[in-house]
Amino acid sequence: MSTSYKSRVLSLVLVCVYVLYLVFGALVFSALEKPLEEKVQAELNLLKQQLISNMSCINISTLEQLLQTLLNANKYGVSLAQNSSEYSNWDLASALFFSNTLVTTIGYGHTTPLSDTGKAFSIVYALLGVPFTMLVLSACVQRLMSPLYLRPVASWRRRFGWHPHMANTVHFVLLLLLVSVVFFLVPATVFSIIEGSWSFLEAFYFCFISLCTIGLGDFVPGEQPKQKFRPLYKISVMVYLFVGLMAMYLVLRSFHKLADVQGWTAFFHLPSCDDDGDEERESPAVEPNECERDTKPLDPSARVSYNSISK
Structure with a gap:
């Protein structure tokens, strides 16, 4: 075959x-x-x-x-059940939150542009903002791969003599547990306390739906009447979403690395996870030596001359 x-x-x-x-x-x-x-x-x-x-x-x-x-x-986010003069869906904090959910493709849908001009601007804004956001996330995660992936794996291999399969598997499991605690369990507890009507399961559901960029919009923070420190709360959630997306992207990159080491990408004929040359040079224990990979064994009978030395 x-x-x-x-x-x-x-x-x-x-x-x-x-x-x-x-x-x-x-x-x-x-x-x-x-x-x-x-x-x-x-x-x-x-x-x-x-x-x-x-x-x-x-x-x-x-x-x-x-x-x-x-x-x-x-x-469109306008409700008769609450006092419309209490806060606006388009104040600075809410508009900033909407812009963040738009360019990160989370898009809760709880607030949408009312005017045709706003709809047209959303198209242009997202057309430029979505790839720019992906670029920023990729650049940040690329910088985090060395201290949070390559160096720990290389250190474990040198210290404990682990096989690459073992080192990468342990790293991925630990990273997954850390992200689950820091970006799911702890925020879900905080949201369930701040949002009085949310149970822990609903708060955890919101965190998962948001950080997976699904954004169903059935649970949106800061939309309750008489929400204390609403602008600060909205901005804090926006920062949490961006950092959480970085963490999720880091988990995906680590899983891709694990798939390369385990041979899954080769089995399914998928592209491997390529890193910058600087990162590869920082972790010689992870990748095979360039000389071992690219050269052939020398013939003992071969004679060495100065002409064979590449300049």
């Missing part, structure tokens, strides 16, 4: 597994959420009928128009 044929077969298998995974998720979500949706819809219809029966003077069409207007306003 040729390498190209094997690569095509593996790619086809991966695509089929991915489609099956999507179908499986759709079936599970439909089974879990559809009954609850029907229950909420029934409650709304019952509440509507009770309101009409108790107040016969209400016009049904006017009521339905009011409900539709409320739903549309809620889609």
Whole structure:
């Protein structure tokens, strides 16, 4: 079996597994959420009928128009349930938070531009901001790979004599545990305390959905009425999201390195995780010596001359 044929077969298998995974998720979500949706819809219809029966003077069409207007306003982050003069969805802190979620592709959707000009500017702003954000994250993580990945792995190999498979596996597990504690468990505890209506599970769910850039928008921090220090809170969450995205990217890079060492990328014919030459030179224990990799054993009978020395 040729390498190209094997690569095509593996790619086809991966695509089929991915489609099956999507179908499986759709079936599970439909089974879990559809009954609850029907229950909420029934409650709304019952509440509507009770309101009409108790107040016969209400016009049904006017009521339905009011409900539709409320739903549309809620889609843009405007709610009748809170005092609109208390804070704005477009003050400096909120606008900064929106800009951050836009260029990081988290996009909660709780606040969206109302004007056509704002929509057009969002397109241009994201068109430039998304790749620029990815560039900044890549540059920061590239600088962190040496002190947080290459040096620890090289140090463990020199000190304990570990095989590269062992050193990289231990490093990835420890990094994953550290990121889980620092960027998921601890922030979830803090959010569950600050956001009084959030349980720990809901706060942990928010952290995971945000740092994976899924951004469903069902939980957004700083949106409760009478939120204390709301501008500072919004900016703090924005910093947490950016640093958390760096940590997630670092985990992905480390996993890619682990896959290279374990031979998974070669098995699936995927590109390896390439680093800068400076980082490779800083960790000679991780990569084989250039002379050992690129040269052939010398022939004992070969005669050495000055002409054979490269200048």
